[in-house]
Amino acid sequence: MSSIQKAFKVILIPTHNQEILINKTIGCVRYVYNRFLALKKELYASEGKTLNYNACSQHLTILKKEIEWLKEVDKFALQNSLKNLETAYKNFFADLKKVKGKKGVGFPKFKKKHGCKQSYKTNLTNGNIQIIENRLKLPKLGWVRFHKSQDITGKLVNVTITRTSRGKYIASILCETEIEKYPQVTENIGLDLGLKSYLTTSNGETVDNPKYYRTQKRKLRKAHKKLSRSVKGSSNRVKAKIKLARIYERITNLRDDFLHKLSTRLIKENSIICIEDLRVSNMVKNHKLALSISDASWSKFVTMLEYKALWHNRIVQKVGTFYPSSQTCNCCVFINPLVKDLKLREWTCPICNNYNLRDANASLNILSEGLRILTAAVGAPDAIYACGELVSPGFFQAEIVETGITRL
Ligand SMILES: [Zn+2]
Structure with missing residues (x-):
């Protein structure tokens, strides 16, 4: 408890x-x-x-x-x-x-x-x-x-x-x-947050992006039009405003529900969750991607993961924004600069011939990088306890070393 x-x-x-x-x-x-x-x-x-x-x-x-x-x-x-x-x-x-x-x-x-x-x-x-x-x-x-x-x-x-x-x-x-805390588990997971799918895990699972804004787009456009055409101060304007607010409220509710279910499941099933530290606010400035990103509401998702991790003795480890998670081959650690191109969804590593699916490869790299950061922190107990009372250092260390060897 x-x-x-x-x-x-x-x-x-x-x-x-x-x-x-x-x-x-x-x-x-x-x-x-x-x-x-x-x-x-x-x-x-x-x-x-x-x-x-x-x-x-x-x-x-x-x-x-x-x-x-x-x-x-x-x-x-x-x-x-x-x-x-x-x-x-x-x-x-x-x-x-x-x-x-x-x-x-x-x-x-x-x-x-x-x-x-x-x-x-x-x-x-x-x-x-x-x-x-x-x-x-x-x-x-x-x-x-x-x-x-x-x-x-x-x-x-x-x-x-x-x-x-x-x-x-x-x-x-x-x-x-x-x-009541969820029972202790030993699985660790890496998550690659994306636009094409909401996220891809290091287990190879893909969670589709529900895109609530997009599905409600027609209704939204209609409601916006009605509001802009209504006369200021009229009762129709009040009605139009309420109607628009109702659509936004529905989108938020649907999205929150999705985010809650997904974050709860990931926390329940995993002990350490590694994610990319996305500077979402910087990314939203790119207008082409803006709608998709705010629709995906990653920051809300990450916040949910973090507080639920505290509730249930899990660890959420962020991996630096500059870590080349997509470009690195998870098999031989070769960095392929060609993968910088967002359109390249899959590639074969020129060094080890490993066939890499972009998002799945990234999530595997995020997991190993996250575990590497945590392993490095084992020497400094303060860092492990920085986000509250977590797993006992002994358990923690054994877990990391074991997974670390297989992955790195
Ligand atoms: Zn390789």
Whole structure:
């Protein structure tokens, strides 16, 4: 058993008054964020001073005495808004140090009333949040009914309320819960993420790319057309917007479901999973490939693999972007420069005559390179434990050496 944090998403059914209060809270959260962002900018420009979270929090207490309506809403939501602002600043500066000159997360921006995510987060203190059957108790709102589609188990941590573009209200309930770990296995696997197929494994399995955007393309185009032709402010425009949002939501749901099933299976069946460290954000800039890549949503997939690996004592090992996984012959390690051409799907090695299928060969190389990196890290226990509590070093070492010899 291990303890994990899991978010349960439910659709809320607020009363009219609760709906008003949720919207008010979202508005106040945005107001606090923007007001303090402006204040921080101003102070920095005029006096070169920075305002940290604690200072902002003190200011907020004063502000609440001046502005009546800020007191009407959940106080945790407002505090979390300040925390988000602090995080946005931290991310900006951390990113600045990491990649000089490259476009990163960017300086915190003012939140708009429309377009960006409309939500607020509240925290659990002294039983202010509770769940009984299909009712969720939230600060200021009281008991809100919700559609019960799954059992919510574990210890409550916090709740995020979101208003979707379709005008629905979703509560994401974060709980600390116990999960039963999958039994230990000894198989290791290399994955080559591709466009032609979603991925190819070192076992020779190919998983097809479901391409949800492409299949829904006609519907999307139709909905986009309808929206652009509708008159601003008309009820038809609202309808068109909802219709479009619904298609996007469906695509996301289908894709997430696919990614969850695939990542769960790979984690269940394998002990070490080696993947290429794709700089997806850089690749998306290539427009021709952009649709396919964002459709494939690799980064989401890799994130899923990583957190599920932590839950179940598995290892996800990334292999550097510059490692020539496609060009190397997995049999004799000869690097064939001709394979740089993406169109070359299969080739015979001029040195050892091994016949290589592009993606399968790459996944075998990714596996051996990933295991090589891990083997090198055995000497430094910190590196092995870097991603949490993993397999015991003894087991780990024996496993690597054994597989390493056969593969390298
Ligand atoms: Zn060869």
